[in-house]
Amino acid sequence: MELGFWQVWEGGWISAILRGAAITIALGTASMAFGIVIGVACGLIKWARLFPLTLVVDFYTSIVRGVPELLIIYLLFFSSVEVVAQIAAAFGYEGLAGNGYAFAIAVVAIAAISGAYSTEVIRGALAAIPGGHIEAARALGIPGRRIFRRIIAPQMLRIAVPGMNNVWQTTIKDTALVSVVGLQELMRAAFVGAGSTRHPFIFYFIAAVVYLAITLVSQGGFDWIERLLRLRTRK
């Protein structure tokens, strides 16, 4: 059989691919979580135009959104690999290029990328909150922290959901790029399988199907959240 369905089944590659998919989802979720933290912090800075900080945030978002993700991943991996190896050697762990380290750097890289896009989404959501709401809260003498918690944050979250859906879809697809530096996620599992069975078509096809399943399921999840939030707004 030219396509090699049998080899995929026989060689136990299905479980390797599913393990890879689990790592992809874990990587995507962790990066997205850190990305949201970065996004909320930087989005608030950009929205409030806190003087010196807003320049730093502008620099960060324009670099990350203008330079290819792959280049950023290369930068972070190649520049950290030596440092980490030295630290590991100092503590007596030779050859620590294992999965734990790769995963940590991958989260840093993808979170940095995801965070830049989240920043723009959060900034946009903050800008969409009517100024009158905040003025009204101030007029009522509500302290600043509570204005954020009760007035700004709930509206920001609701408005940001569709944009965050886009960021999540991009993030999960960006995790595939980390395979080029060797983290054993879904794409890497397919790559290894394709190399050792010499049936690349079927392996990349399966990988494509799994990615599609992840994006479609999460799309459904986001649609559900959007419906949930819409129910509570009175028209």
Add this chain to the structure above:
Amino acid sequence: MNFELVLLAVPTLAKGFWLTAVLTLISVAIGFNLGLALAVMRLSKNKAFSSFAKGYSTVFRGTPLLVQLFLFYYGLGQLSFVRDNPVLWWIVGDGVHCAVMALALNTAAYTSEILRGGLMSIPGGLVEAAQACGMSRLLCFRRITFPLAIRQALPAYGNELVLVVKGTSLASTITVLEITGHAKRLMSQTYAILEVFAIAGVLYLLINLVLITLVRLLEAHLTRYLPR
């Protein structure tokens, strides 16, 4: 920063600069037309056309570009009927050709969504008026629908162009030596990671800046009837 290294890196990365620009231009040229066709199909009343366009966009937007690239380059390259067909092999067998194909098919999916939004924003009355004037459907599309849709869609399309430029960097994974390909080589040869990254990054930002400026100029040109 090491000055000698910069002198070494700049000409090398400049070589990749042209390939990146060429990859972007050709794939955008193909992808825009495909995307326009898909957007029109998506909005057609024919169920078969519209569901094909919808499925196409779901699949290409739902999977990473890297997977698509590898599926075309390594996956299709494995199949014997592709190898035996001279036309298909011309496309798939060469890294640059294959990267252009993957990028074009990928951007077509995103472009179709952007143009669909533009096409849907057109008031029905305009099309009816054009029909009442006796315009053929093609003429109406050319004179009324398309110019208005593109005006609406241009800002979003500018973002998509930047994504294509960034997408070309993935071609380096299938042996194409564009900016990122050269940059990776230089990084592993010289260990001057930050310097190489900075130069390559500046080149990418330069391309993006030029593209965004062009889109802005085109937008200003298309909306020149509006008071500023």
